[in-house]
Amino acid sequence: MKFAIIKERKNPPDRRVVFSPSKLAEAKTQFPEAIFKVESSDIRVFPDSAYKALGFEVTDDVSDCDVMIGVKEVPIDALIPNKKYFFFSHTIKKQPYNRKLLQAILEKNIELYDHETIVNDKGFRLIGFGRYAGIVGAYNGFRAWGLKYDCWQLPKAGPLPNQKALINELNQIKLPNIKILLTGSGKVSNGAQEMLDAMSIKKVSVKEYLNKTFDEPVYCKIDVLDYNKRMDGKVIDMYDFFDNPQKYESDFMRFAKVTDYYIAGHFYGDGAPYLYTREDVKSKDFNIKVVADVSCDVDGPVATTLRASTIANPIYGYDPQTETEVHYKNDKAIVVMAVDNLPCELPQDASEGFGEQFLQHVLPAFFDNDKKGVLKRAKITENGELTERFSYLHNYVEGIE
Numbered sequence: 001m002k003f004a005i006i007k008e009r010k011n012p013p014d015r016r017v018v019f020s021p022s023k024l025a026e027a028k029t030q031f032p033e034a035i036f037k038v039e040s041s042d043i044r045v046f047p048d049s050a051y052k053a054l055g056f057e058v059t060d061d062v063s064d065c066d067v068m069i070g071v072k073e074v075p076i077d078a079l080i081p082n083k084k085y086f087f088f089s090h091t092i093k094k095q096p097y098n099r100k101l102l103q104a105i106l107e108k109n110i111e112l113y114d115h116e117t118i119v120n121d122k123g124f125r126l127i128g129f130g131r132y133a134g135i136v137g138a139y140n141g142f143r144a145w146g147l148k149y150d151c152w153q154l155p156k157a158g159p160l161p162n163q164k165a166l167i168n169e170l171n172q173i174k175l176p177n178i179k180i181l182l183t184g185s186g187k188v189s190n191g192a193q194e195m196l197d198a199m200s201i202k203k204v205s206v207k208e209y210l211n212k213t214f215d216e217p218v219y220c221k222i223d224v225l226d227y228n229k230r231m232d233g234k235v236i237d238m239y240d241f242f243d244n245p246q247k248y249e250s251d252f253m254r255f256a257k258v259t260d261y262y263i264a265g266h267f268y269g270d271g272a273p274y275l276y277t278r279e280d281v282k283s284k285d286f287n288i289k290v291v292a293d294v295s296c297d298v299d300g301p302v303a304t305t306l307r308a309s310t311i312a313n314p315i316y317g318y319d320p321q322t323e324t325e326v327h328y329k330n331d332k333a334i335v336v337m338a339v340d341n342l343p344c345e346l347p348q349d350a351s352e353g354f355g356e357q358f359l360q361h362v363l364p365a366f367f368d369n370d371k372k373g374v375l376k377r378a379k380i381t382e383n384g385e386l387t388e389r390f391s392y393l394h395n396y397v398e399g400i401e
Contacts, residue, residue, distance in 0.1 A: 004062035023355030045347040127357040129343035134191025141292030178260035180219035189265030
């Protein structure tokens with residue numbers, strides 16, 4: 001079977017790749033019967049020469065390959081009929097802007113496997129860039145604090161080579177005695193926590209965080225039952241929250257009263273309470289000064305996130321009283337960092353990590369008859385039709401919804 005590492009063609013350019021040269025070499029060692037080709041690219045974080053040096057063919061024509069492996073959406077005119085494709089299609093939530101892409105995939109008889117649909121038998125995602133979003137998001141939040149209060153000048157993350165370089169920059173600043181709140185328990189929040197720990201910031205319990213003052217910066221990591229409570233006062237477990245989110249209300253304001261810098265690294269599920277509303281932010285008890293909304297749910301559970309920001313202009317201000325965007329230097333402004341493609345700022349590390357996951361969870365399925373069902377669960381289209389698992393997209397494809 002022939003696999004192609006395809007060139008990223010979406011604008012703005014994305015320098016990430018599913019397999020770095022070293023990870024592709026590991027894949028070749030693990031699956032010697034596979035043939036790997038690399039489509040030439042002048043934007044990829046790893047140059048063509050790095051793949052050539054390890055013996056891989058680099059070419060402008062990969063049309064003889066069976067499986068095309070990329071990161072972001074492939075432009076419709078670049079899709080090759082009758083192939084298997086792996087990329088983030090941004091279609092499974094019925095995103096209107098990619099309806100034509102999914103229509104073209106069906107018309108061209110392409111088997112589509114979305115990286116987001118690669119899950120285990122319990123439905124948990126096996127691969128993703130979440131960790132790197134958390135890493136860069138935490139860094140960008142500290143950078144935003146420095147710009148707001150003129151206390152340090154951190155460089156942008158993008159030009160720095162890797163996580164280690166980000167940590168080196170952070171360890172050169174002196175933090176005031178602030179309280180930092182981190183929500184979530186998955187890859188995103190764990191990535192952010194790596195940065196806080198690398199800065200030797202003390203981690204404290206919920207009780208300590210809410211009730212004590214400290215003579216050093218501290219952080220507290222909380223999960224859904226810390227910032228949500230049942231309306232009837234019962235305390236059950238997180239599975240009850242996931243099954244019955246409508247029975248819960250936010251209990252976030254007790255944290256907002258004492259927090260200076262908030263990193264949103266949680267996953268927000270449909271029907272769950274918003275963490276805080278625009279009315280909450282108007283309260284004199286709302287103390288948060290900088291929000292790094294790594295989750296970036298626009299106009300949603302983190303009410304200060306009015307829009308996604310960009311790598312070029314990552315921060316803006318939110319005026320609580322007018323509920324509008326203002327310059328982040330405005331005296332009334334809460335600073336918001338809500339870049340929605342943070343891993344792009346750490347392309348080398350993100351690519352290495354993603355390739356490791358793909359090698360562990362996806363490639364073996366091509367050579368063991370998909371014994372774990374990974375490919376079957378992930379497949380969105382086949383023989384010009386939606387698979388049963390994704391038949392809910394029918395009306396979306398037809399333009400009915």
